[in-house]
Amino acid sequence: MTAAFALRGVGVRHGEAWTLRDVDLEVQPGEHVALIGPSGAGKTTLLALLNGLGSPSAGTVETLGCELARAPERRRRAVRARVGTVHQGLHLVDRLAVVHNVSAGRLGAWPLWRAALSLAVPQETGEARAALEHVGLADRLWERTDRLSGGERQRVAVARVLAQRPEAVLADEPTASLDRPRGREVLALLRTAGGPGTALVVSLHDVDLALECFPRIVALLDGRVVFDGPPAQVPRDVLVRAGRSATGAPEVAGVTA
Numbered sequence: 740m741t742a743a744f745a746l747r748g749v750g751v752r753h754g755e756a757w758t759l760r761d762v763d764l765e766v767q768p769g770e771h772v773a774l775i776g777p778s779g780a781g782k783t784t785l786l787a788l789l790n791g792l793g794s795p796s797a798g799t800v801e802t803l804g805c806e807l808a809r810a811p812e813r814r815r816r817a818v819r820a821r822v823g824t825v826h827q828g829l830h831l832v833d834r835l836a837v838v839h840n841v842s843a844g845r846l847g848a849w850p851l852w853r854a855a856l857s858l859a860v861p862q863e864t865g866e867a868r869a870a871l872e873h874v875g876l877a878d879r880l881w882e883r884t885d886r887l888s889g890g891e892r893q894r895v896a897v898a899r900v901l902a903q904r905p906e907a908v909l910a911d912e913p914t915a916s917l918d919r920p921r922g923r924e925v926l927a928l929l930r931t932a933g934g935p936g937t938a939l940v941v942s943l944h945d946v947d948l949a950l951e952c953f954p955r956i957v958a959l960l961d962g963r964v965v966f967d968g969p970p971a972q973v974p975r976d977v978l979v980r981a982g983r984s985a986t987g988a989p990e991v992a993g994v995t996a
């Protein structure tokens with residue numbers, strides 16, 4: 740079986756500093772992984788490697804069996820279209836209707852003429868509708884995206900990834916700015932977004948939510964993987980450094996445990 744993601748001896752350097760170091764990681768099809776670690780640990784940098792937005796300074800990264808950093812442009816684009824990403828800033832176009840934003844998930848799979856046409860006339864609304872139904876927003880299809888709440892916008896971003904029918908899903912802080920129940924909902928949607936073979940890698944600030952919702956935790960500290968395993972086995976000091984207070988309660992800003 741080809742791994743969804745395989746990193747071997749990976750490092751990423753920004754100037755003199757190494758943002759990621761010696762990262763070895765495999766994620767199999769169907770596996771669901773939460774990436775935890777304090778701000779600046781390298782979570783976004785790692786996710787960018789997985790979808791080919793970034794390239795390693797050392798080592799190799801394979802996505803769905805393809806080394807994106809070395810692949811010819813056509814192949815790169817074809818593989819990247821099979822990976823759905825919910826970005827940290829969502830990347831939604833506010834003044835467009837919800838349906839346009841969701842249909843954009845299919846852009847990578849369409850010929851250019853169709854992608855261009857979709858800017859004027861939304862394509863495959865049946866599919867966009869099904870995706871929005873899945874996230875509980877079927878009635879908001881034609882609403883302007885900037886009229887939605889923060890939680891609803893997160894769900895539109897998930898619907899866009901759903902519409903892409905990806906083989907792997909990446910999400911960078913998809914619960915940021917949501918309360919716990921809404922955050923939990925979005926994670927459940929992501930976990931059911933693909934089929935049984937869809938790999939999922941999600942970065943999360945909320946350590947408790949990561950432990951509750953994911954069977955596999957990968958913890959980053961200063962660009963290194965310091966833990967990779969089931970939630971029950973994450974060492975306490977790793978949890979604390981990743982942002983959880985020593986008591987297990989959410990940390991209060993400015994107060995260290």
Ligand SMILES: Nc1ncnc2c1ncn2[C@@H]1O[C@H](COP(=O)(O)OP(=O)(O)OP(=O)(O)O)[C@@H](O)[C@H]1O
Nearest residue numbers: 753754758776777778779780781782783784785944
């Ligand atoms: N393009 C860049 N140029 C220079 N430094 C960078 C660049 N991208 C990231 N870094 C540095 O790499 C480190 C890791 O950044 P990254 O965004 O991956 O962290 P993160 O774990 O996602 O943090 P957060 O939880 O705040 O989103 C940071 O110290 C950041 O300043």
Ligand SMILES: [Mg+2]
Nearest residue numbers: 782783827911
């Ligand atoms: Mg980040």
